Amino acid sequence: MPGLYFITSEFLEDAKSAARDGGMPGIRVLALPADQYYRARASKEELQSIASTCFGPMIDALTRPLTAAEEKPSPIPMQREDGNIQVIGKDFLEAFEKANELFLANRWADGLPVVPPTPELVNAMLAGTTRSPRDVIGQAAPKNGTATVEKIAVNAVMAGAKPEYFPVILAAMEGFTDKRYDLTHVQASTGSFTPVVVVDGPIAQELGFNSGIGMLGHGWRPNSTVGRALRLSLLNIGQTWPQVNDMALTGRLESYTFFTFAEDTARSPWEPYHVSLGYKLEDSTVTVATSGNPQIFGGGAVAPWTGQGVIDQVVIRARNAGVVWPHSQTYILVLHPDCAVDLAKKGYTRKSLQEYLYEQSRVPYEKLAGPVFFGHDSVIDFVRLSIADGRIRPERAQIFLDALKPGGRVPVVQSPADFHIIVAGGSPGYDLLFSYPGTNWANQTKRISGATLTTAGR
Amino acid sequence: MQLEVMNPRGEIPPPATLGMGPRVSDLSAKRLVLVDNGKFGANNFLEALAEMLKEKYPKTTVVMYPKPAAQTITNLPKWYPTVKQQGDLFVFGVGD
Numbered sequence: 263m264p265g266l267y268f269i270t271s272e273f274l275e276d277a278k279s280a281a282r283d284g285g286m287p288g289i290r291v292l293a294l295p296a297d298q299y300y301r302a303r304a305s306k307e308e309l310q311s312i313a314s315t316c317f318g319p320m321i322d323a324l325t326r327p328l329t330a331a332e333e334k335p336s337p338i339p340m341q342r343e344d345g346n347i348q349v350i351g352k353d354f355l356e357a358f359e360k361a362n363e364l365f366l367a368n369r370w371a372d373g374l375p376v377v378p379p380t381p382e383l384v385n386a387m388l389a390g391t392t393r394s395p396r397d398v399i400g401q402a403a404p405k406n407g408t409a410t411v412e413k414i415a416v417n418a419v420m421a422g423a424k425p426e427y428f429p430v431i432l433a434a435m436e437g438f439t440d441k442r443y444d445l446t447h448v449q450a451s452t453g454s455f456t457p458v459v460v461v462d463g464p465i466a467q468e469l470g471f472n473s474g475i476g477m478l479g480h481g482w483r484p485n486s487t488v489g490r491a492l493r494l495s496l497l498n499i500g501q502t503w504p505q506v507n508d509m510a511l512t513g514r515l516e517s518y519t520f521f522t523f524a525e526d527t528a529r530s531p532w533e534p535y536h537v538s539l540g541y542k543l544e545d546s547t548v549t550v551a552t553s554g555n556p557q558i559f560g561g562g563a564v565a566p567w568t569g570q571g572v573i574d575q576v577v578i579r580a581r582n583a584g585v586v587w588p589h590s591q592t593y594i595l596v597l598h599p600d601c602a603v604d605l606a607k608k609g610y611t612r613k614s615l616q617e618y619l620y621e622q623s624r625v626p627y628e629k630l631a632g633p634v635f636f637g638h639d640s641v642i643d644f645v646r647l648s649i650a651d652g653r654i655r656p657e658r659a660q661i662f663l664d665a666l667k668p669g670g671r672v673p674v675v676q677s678p679a680d681f682h683i684i685v686a687g688g689s690p691g692y693d694l695l696f697s698y699p700g701t702n703w704a705n706q707t708k709r710i711s712g713a714t715l716t717t718a719g720r
Numbered sequence: 721m722q723l724e725v726m727n728p729r730g731e732i733p734p735p736a737t738l739g740m741g742p743r744v745s746d747l748s749a750k751r752l753v754l755v756d757n758g759k760f761g762a763n764n765f766l767e768a769l770a771e772m773l774k775e776k777y778p779k780t781t782v783v784m785y786p787k788p789a790a791q792t793i794t795n796l797p798k799w800y801p802t803v804k805q806q807g808d809l810f811v812f813g814v815g816d
Binding site for chain 1: 732734812
């Protein structure tokens, strides 16, 4: 069927890249001027000038005979990525600098200096796991790059990770490449989402992850370099680059290391998060998730707070003025230990807190938002469609059907378990809410295994 | 001083290539499907094109066909073939 795609000029390279990724390099694409289109698109009248300008090229693209290459494109060759590179300098400093220039020029680095991944360093990294270098952990979106253990090790070296961290990195990559994790959206979306990486179990303490004051910041090598190893692995194995096919408009809040931290199981009043998911206490796990801009609650060191006050603010935020996406919404609520203890003293368990948040955040039918997005008349229409196409799980569908009528109260997530509760932070501390209205299940938890250099994670 | 370094990139299994559908010689007596991808303003842009098409190509039938949002459909690959059932050629927009 002959066709044509309109995109905006800032996305021309992205469109061509996606067409090639899909095996259709001959797709005809016309670019609208981004600096005019986005301001004019609010009305048909304002778009008249742009539409007039592109009308002729549109007719041409639909009627001009195909070239031979468009009609029958050549097979796309396999681009080998297995050769080592020799970098020569008069001394180590010059060779180091040249290696870094080469990596950045090739779009293999993040802009900060990287550790040159020599075979010796990569082999040392590989010694941190029992896995074979050739094992495939998964395929990384958006280009479907093959994430072998060896390729992840190369990126882990570049990030400055220690070999004993490597099993954590592998497990996280297993999560990121799980088909149920929406990696394409996270890697490419204009929405500028940031991955969240949470380590649980005894390996967190053994490796020295920070879960206290400054847990999202710098200064702790496990937090910083595990996160950076994942940043570089996704960049290089999924093959993304800003302004090419990573179109995060602002970049990400934690672009270099993601939001990487550990749960403070020692100061939590509840069982560790991974145990609440069914893992054994002695297991170590890593959870990968996605977040838009996190929100902060509580008073920190400057204002009074109560645990109840914090969670009631979370409830208001989760209601989101009636704009809800219950089929795919997930939340990660990170309570600082004092807040968790305060809530536990009030009688909350993690499970009862999840149920409280689920029940209290339900939005009255009459307060669901009207026409807000994606051509749907209302959230009501949106939720009904999600039930009909099975994205709201069949066993939960009746709850939503019962709520979609006057007097009903519609849940903002599918089930209480979609409020994930983790304990971490300082004393005093703030409480964080990571949220993601994704297009797929966002959170993946994987057991860390195959460790050779730590007692945990074997 | 020589440093040997390893390539950090993952290899991409090359996709099978697909050719484009043959173009039409003109739009007369054809059904042109304007597919609104659901992005804000795409409907306005396509409607502006539709008005111009009706004026300059009165023998062309213009069909507006909105794409369900990714957030509200389970299987978009199954939806795409339905575009073909709407007409003879398509225009899709506006991508970002």
